[in-house]
Amino acid sequence: MQPRIALPASLDVGGFSTAQARAAGLGRGRLRGADLDHPFRGTYVSGRHGATLIARCSALQARLPPHASFSGPTAALIMGAPLPWRLENALAVHATVPTPSTAPNGRNILGHQSNWPDRRTRVWGGIRVSDPASAWCELAGHLSTPDLVAAGDFLIHHQLPLADVESLSSAVDSWGSRRGARSLRASLPLLSDRSESRRESLLRVILVQAGLVGLVVNLEIRTIGGFRYRADLAFPKQRVLIEYQSGFHEGSERFRADMTRRSRLEADRWFVIEVNSDDLQDPVELAARIRRVLADR
Numbered sequence: 001m002q003p004r005i006a007l008p009a010s011l012d013v014g015g016f017s018t019a020q021a022r023a024a025g026l027g028r029g030r031l032r033g034a035d036l037d038h039p040f041r042g043t044y045v046s047g048r049h050g051a052t053l054i055a056r057c058s059a060l061q062a063r064l065p066p067h068a069s070f071s072g073p074t075a076a077l078i079m080g081a082p083l084p085w086r087l088e089n090a091l092a093v094h095a096t097v098p099t100p101s102t103a104p105n106g107r108n109i110l111g112h113q114s115n116w117p118d119r120r121t122r123v124w125g126g127i128r129v130s131d132p133a134s135a136w137c138e139l140a141g142h143l144s145t146p147d148l149v150a151a152g153d154f155l156i157h158h159q160l161p162l163a164d165v166e167s168l169s170s171a172v173d174s175w176g177s178r179r180g181a182r183s184l185r186a187s188l189p190l191l192s193d194r195s196e197s198r199r200e201s202l203l204r205v206i207l208v209q210a211g212l213v214g215l216v217v218n219l220e221i222r223t224i225g226g227f228r229y230r231a232d233l234a235f236p237k238q239r240v241l242i243e244y245q246s247g248f249h250e251g252s253e254r255f256r257a258d259m260t261r262r263s264r265l266e267a268d269r270w271f272v273i274e275v276n277s278d279d280l281q282d283p284v285e286l287a288a289r290i291r292r293v294l295a296d297r
Contacts, residue, residue, distance in 0.1 A: 005026070005030050005033075007026075007035075007046060008024045008025075008026075010024060011024055011026075011046070012046050014045070014046070014054065014055045014058040014059070014126075015039075015043055015044065015045045015046075015055045015056060015057070015058040015059020015060070015061075015062065016043070016044055016045075016058075016059055016062055017042055017043055017044075017059065017062035017063045018031070018042045018043070018044070018063075019042075019062070019063070020062055021044065031044060037051040039051060039056040039059060039060070039091075039108060040056070040059065040060050040063075040106055040107060040108055040109060041106050041107055042063050043056075043059035043060050043062065043063060044059060045058075045059050053074070053077055053078065053093070054078060054125060054127065056093065057070055057074065057078065057093060057127050058126065058127060060093065060095070060109070061127055061128060064095060064104055065097065065101070067097055067098060067101060068095050068096065068097045068101075068104055068128070069095065069096060069121040069128035069129055069130060070093060070094060070095055070096075070127060070128065070129045070130070071094045071095065071096035071112060071114075071129070071130045071134075071135065071138050072094040072096075072112075072130070072135060072138035072139055072141075072142060073087045073090070073094055073139060073142055074093040074094040074095070074129075075094070075124075075129035075130040075134075075135040075138070076135050076136070076139055076151055078124055078125070078127060078129050079124060079129065079132060079135070079155075079162060080154070081135075081151045081154045081155065082150055082151065082154055082197070082198035083139075083143070083147065083151060084143070084147055087142065091108050092108045092109065092110050093108065093109060093110065094110045094112060094138075095109060095110070095111055095112070096111075096112040096113070096114050096119075096130070096138075097111070097112075097113060097114070098113070098114055098115070098119075099113045099114065099115045100113075101113065116134075116174070116175070116178065117174075118134075118171070118174040119134045120133070120134050121134070131163075132155045132162040132163040132167075133155075133163050133167045133168050133170070133171035134171060136148075136151060136152055136155060136163070136168055136171065136184075137171050137172060137175045137178075137180070137184060139151055139180075140175075140179065140180020140181070140183045140184045140187075141179040141180040142180075143183070144183070145183050145186050145187050145190070145205065146201070146202045146205040146206070147198075147202070148180075148183055148184070148187045149187045149190045149191060149201055149202075149204075149205050150195070150198040150201035150202055150205075152168060152187060152188075152191045153191060153192055153193070153195040153201045154195075154198075155168070156168070156191060156193045157193055157194075157195070158193040158194060161193065165188070165191060165193075168188065168191070169188055172184045172185060172188060190204075190205055190208060192204065192217050194217045194218040195217065196218075196232065197244070197246075199244050199246065199277065199280065200232055200233070200244050202280055203232075203233065203242065203244050203275055203280065204217065204233055206280070206283040206286060206287060207233065207242070207287060207290065209283075210283070210284075210287030210291070212235070212287065212290065212291060212294065214235050214236070214237050214238070215233060215234070215235060216231075216233070216234045216235070216236055217232075217233060218230050218231070218232065219231045219233075219234035219236060219241075221234075221265070221270070223264050223265065223267070223268050224267075224268055225264060225267075227261075227264055229261060229264075229265065231243065232244055235294055238271075238293075238294050238297040239269055239270050239271060239297065240270070240271045240273065240290075240293055240294060240297060241265065241270055241271070241272045241273065242273050242275060242290065243272060243273070243274050243275065244274075244275050244276070245274050245275065245276050246276075246277075271293060271297060273289075273290060273293060
């Protein structure tokens with residue numbers, strides 16, 4: 001059933017606050033409409049927008065002070081960074097204010113005070129967030145080193161970089177001894193601007209931390225037959241390729257193309273190791289398995 005009173009165009013673009021609703025002439029009855037979600041106290045999101053993170057943050061921002069901004073995991077997700085499932089699907093959002101301001105609080109709000117003088121913010125799609133380098137440092141208290149590397153890889157990706165290694169390194173220096181400092185310092189030398197996915201980043205960190213040397217990311221290969229391919233991860237000296245497979249679709253065009261690709265590479269004496277999400281659950285065994293292959297070649 002359609003609501004009797006349509007939302008004004010100014011409110012039907014994401015989230016809004018109670019004050020904005022009243023200013024637009026909406027009463028309490030309309031705000032109880034089935035087409036509206038109520039993610040935080042005093043905020044509403046049109047059901048047409050599916051209560052996405054951006055819509056929810058847009059609604060909450062309307063009732064936060066202007067010096068508050070979304071931070072850490074929330075800022076990273078707004079920018080599109082890949083995070084573990086538990087963070088990507090969390091209802092609570094992180095919002096930070098500089099000290100000595102009072103941290104935001106309320107249902108589904110994780111408020112923080114920051115005394116970091118070099119923390120920077122920016123507006124992303126109309127939402128105030130920590131800038132990429134600041135958000136990466138703030139993530140350190142929430143992520144393991146491999147996941148921190150995966151988020152950093154996304155931020156510095158060569159095709160659409162949101163930051164670079166220099167800006168991340170500068171932010172880490174400024175971060176000092178705050179929470180997660182050790183993980184940040186450990187993650188910096190592991191970053192790559194060529195990683196194509198979070199899982200690929202996690203796989204690369206497993207191999208590097210296992211001490212496997214000679215690893216090359218996104219190696220360009222031209223077969224004897226003249227076909228050009230790019231390997232996710234490779235050990236060129238031993239002619240070993242490591243490919244992360246997110247899933248198989250037997251019978252599909254992609255499946256058949258992958259079969260032909262592998263056959264052509266193996267004909268040129270490349271050894272292809274395919275890895276899936278189950279393998280990542282036991283990194284010690286995975287690294288030992290790959291080490292045996294490298295030793296044999």
